[in-house]
Amino acid sequence: MLKVSSDVIAQELDSYLRQAMAQTVVIEHPESEPVVMLAMSEFERLQQVDEAHWAACARRANKEGYLDHEQEVRRRLAAALNEKRLSHISD
Numbered sequence: 001m002l003k004v005s006s007d008v009i010a011q012e013l014d015s016y017l018r019q020a021m022a023q024t025v026v027i028e029h030p031e032s033e034p035v036v037m038l039a040m041s042e043f044e045r046l047q048q049v050d051e052a053h054w055a056a057c058a059r060r061a062n063k064e065g066y067l068d069h070e071q072e073v074r075r076r077l078a079a080a081l082n083e084k085r086l087s088h089i090s091d
Contacts, residue, residue, distance in 0.1 A: 003028055 002019060006029040009016055016025055016037065025037040 001026055003034075005029070 001024045003026045004016060006027050009025075009027050019025055020037040021039045024042070027035045027037060029035075
């Protein structure tokens with residue numbers, strides 16, 4: 001990964017665009033968050049990896065069952081109340 005200041009990028013954009021085709025370029029600016037420049041093929045590959053991850057999560061949820069939000073809230077509230085009640089007993 002190559003790190004370059006935004007001033008240098010501004011002066012030599014064409015050169016860094018060519019370099020970004022082969023390696024990721026991190027553009028650093030003193031007053032903002034760094035920005036990453038990468039080839040479109042790498043961006044598309046990362047999108048495919050992300051989509052595959054979420055598809056695997058969906059398949060796992062289909063297999064194991066989805067979280068029932070209302071039931072989970074009730075379970076957590078009951079556990080918190082029970083813990084609070086038990087903490088008073090041990091005092």
